[in-house]
Amino acid sequence: MAITRDDCASLDDNDPLRSIRDRFVLPDGIVYLDGNSLGPMARNVPTRADTILSEWSSRLIRGWMEEGWWELPLRVGARIARLIGAAPEQVIVSDTTTTNLYKTLSAAVGLRSDRSVVVIEESAFPTDIYVAQSVARRIGGELRMLLRGKPVESVLDDTVAAVVMNHVDFRTAEIADMAAATSAIHDAGALAIWDLSHSAGVLPVALDVCEVDFAVGCTYKYLNGGPGAPAYLYVNARHLGEATQPIPGWMGHADPFLMENEYRPSEGIRRFLTGSQPIISMRILDAALDAYDGADIAAVRAKGIALTDLFIELVDDRLGLEVLSPRDSDRRGSQVSLRHPNAAAVYETLVDRGLQGDFRNPDILRFGFAPLYVSFTDAWDAVEILAAVLGER
Numbered sequence: 001m002a003i004t005r006d007d008c009a010s011l012d013d014n015d016p017l018r019s020i021r022d023r024f025v026l027p028d029g030i031v032y033l034d035g036n037s038l039g040p041m042a043r044n045v046p047t048r049a050d051t052i053l054s055e056w057s058s059r060l061i062r063g064w065m066e067e068g069w070w071e072l073p074l075r076v077g078a079r080i081a082r083l084i085g086a087a088p089e090q091v092i093v094s095d096t097t098t099t100n101l102y103k104t105l106s107a108a109v110g111l112r113s114d115r116s117v118v119v120i121e122e123s124a125f126p127t128d129i130y131v132a133q134s135v136a137r138r139i140g141g142e143l144r145m146l147l148r149g150k151p152v153e154s155v156l157d158d159t160v161a162a163v164v165m166n167h168v169d170f171r172t173a174e175i176a177d178m179a180a181a182t183s184a185i186h187d188a189g190a191l192a193i194w195d196l197s198h199s200a201g202v203l204p205v206a207l208d209v210c211e212v213d214f215a216v217g218c219t220y221k222y223l224n225g226g227p228g229a230p231a232y233l234y235v236n237a238r239h240l241g242e243a244t245q246p247i248p249g250w251m252g253h254a255d256p257f258l259m260e261n262e263y264r265p266s267e268g269i270r271r272f273l274t275g276s277q278p279i280i281s282m283r284i285l286d287a288a289l290d291a292y293d294g295a296d297i298a299a300v301r302a303k304g305i306a307l308t309d310l311f312i313e314l315v316d317d318r319l320g321l322e323v324l325s326p327r328d329s330d331r332r333g334s335q336v337s338l339r340h341p342n343a344a345a346v347y348e349t350l351v352d353r354g355l356q357g358d359f360r361n362p363d364i365l366r367f368g369f370a371p372l373y374v375s376f377t378d379a380w381d382a383v384e385i386l387a388a389v390l391g392e393r
């Protein structure tokens with residue numbers, strides 16, 4: 001029997017995460033399926049923004065120590081660590097994903113200085129490719145592309161220093177096998193750096209269990225940190241003693257207030273800090289992470305699978321569009337990508353009709369299903385709007 005909107009409403013009634021939706025501000029009249037590009041604002045953000053502004057205005061310089069601004073990159077990092085399967089002292093919030101990839105990839109090639117090849121997937125998010133090109137050039141080495149659909153083994157040999165992997169493909173939502181790929185990379189004597197921008201917060205990630213060397217990710221997508229929110233980086237504890245980063249700065253110095261001319265890296269993850277961090281944005285990110293309080297990542301993942309399965313079923317029944325994302329839910333992140341020859345124009349019309357997904361060149365319509373706030377009726381309403389728009393064309 002065909003699924004009805006009432007069926008979707010009853011799925012919402014039985015959704016154990018349903019009340020979490022109320023932790024977000026979601027404008028009326030929009031089905032928002034673009035949390036994989038920019039998450040919505042959590043309801044507690046304005047109050048927390050007032051708090052940091054009053055800390056600044058009343059405490060001034062003393063805020064750094066007395067309000068905990070100094071420790072904030074580590075403290076918020078520890079909260080993200082819980083979401084990515086990492087012991088807390090290995091994660092720091094700072095800078096952007098791009099900068100953090102530059103730092104961690106440079107650290108990785110520094111630990112493999114007898115090798116000169118950097119590997120990246122041809123399907124990686126472009127910013128990652130630009131960074132990998134730059135690091136390969138800086139060490140006088142070579143960038144090697146891992147072609148779509150090829151196993152990582154196909155590019156590994158004893159010249160490879162480091163491999164950058166995207167955990168979830170931003171175009172298709174395909175999940176890479178972190179355990180298997182990391183193990184193959186290690187077998188070849190290279191180091192593995194994972195970009196978690198499209199997985200953290202919606203999938204279980206097990207960095208420590210997989211023995212990943214370094215990881216990075218952004219916080220303004222599924223973690224709802226806000227536009228331009230600071231990103232994070234992870235360094236496995238076994239590298240924290242030796243790894244050095246390429247942009248040393250006073251915030252990562254062993255004793256910043258000595259103001260000495262010689263750089264000595266701090267112990268631990270703090271050495272990956274460069275300069276002063278955006279404390280106001282970081283406080284807002286910290287507030288946004290409260291949305292995960294009481295939400296078990298396994299339950300979040302289960303809902304993500306149920307939502308994307310439902311959406312694909314409705315697309316198959318009613319639209320017959322090509323589904324670019326894996327149909328096997330174990331291999332699919334919290335996003336469904338559809339193909340349409342006029343995707344750019346269709347996207348614009350969808351937005352006019354109240355469905356906010358996004359468009360990726362050349363023919364991809366992407367729909368993100370962030371389990372903390374997307375409902376089963378949202379999936380239904382999205383397909384209604386798609387059916388109407390496609391029907392008119």
Ligand SMILES: *Cc1c(COP(=O)(O)O)cnc(C)c1O
Binds near residue numbers: 098099170197231
């Ligand atoms: C969104 C995204 C980024 C973003 O990088 P920023 O420097 O934080 O803007 C990087 N990598 C991947 C895989 C992404 O999806």
